[in-house]
Amino acid sequence: KNIQVVVISFGCQEGASHWVKQTGCQYDMLLDPSRKIYSAFGLGASLKKVLNFGNILIYSEYVANDMEFPRELPWIQDDMFQLGGNFVLDEHGRVLFSHRCQSPIDRPSVEDILSAQ
Template identity: 95%
Template sequence: MKCYISGPFFLLHSLSVKQKKDAEDLWSKNTNCAALREALQDFKELEVQWDAFLQRLDDELQLSPKIHNVDHQSKCISPDTPLIDARTGETVTLQKYLGRGKKILLVLIRQFSCLLCRLHVQDLQKNQSSLDAHSVQVVVISFGCQEGASYWVDQTGCQYDMLLDPSRKMYSAFGLGASLQKVLNFGNMLIYSEYVANDMEFPRELPWIQDDMFQLGGNFVLDEHGRVLFSHRCQSPIDRPSVEDILSAQ
């Protein structure tokens, strides 16, 4: 990831700022500077060209899924889809979590080294009392292997149940695909660079574990019968619903 964000990071660093909005404020206060105007125009053209390039790659690789053509709000997810318990290696299904009078929040993460996924799970754990008050049980789902999941659980301290979906059947059922453009677009690169500028370290990828940085994630709330009450298909790694939005599921 660092190789992609080096350009936007050095842009912020060269202006002695740590956030995009600070750079924009600086630009707005120096509109009379011809050199700055020219540099800003070049910057905007680069953004357009970069995003267009990624979209072409998505189209050529057929990565962009048609994820909005199914009304997941009215669907029930099969409770018999085979999954793997990340801690024990046992085969389980969602049926294990249904029929207990609780809502189930499925958090489908991206790659194990996704910083934003980790921050989202941390946010859920910080708001555990609110989730408990609304009878919401959190289950984290990954498409990765058990070794990678064990490493992820140890690093994050995640207390939630974690299930593995190596065939990505759950990802497919919820319409979650992969996209270079949605992960690496220029706007995202600027946001990632803000994290670096503020000394937030991105988790390292494990070279011996196969992963997919372009997979998109999502959040889905099921009732005790498996009916989908709430759907949020992430449009980028940064795009996760707030706890308040999740708790609004009816």
């Protein structure tokens, strides 16, 4: 398909550059420090949805299995409670697919995203 993937972050340039390097992300990234795009797509922050027992259990399993996570820069304060989402827009800006994450690990399948028309 003829698509363009864009990652949008609410963080600062230094933190975003560090994350890109840590993860090997090869997509374009836009910064939205005022979270206007997040707000327009209905993406909020939630302590309850991030720090619930199920997420902590999954994170603990990742740690127990020696999975590596991107390391944060200690002098940058990020909002760990901000939830993300996945959206597909057409060339006119119409939303063809939307998924507002209910937790940090809640993501749609690649197949679901690519099937958006």
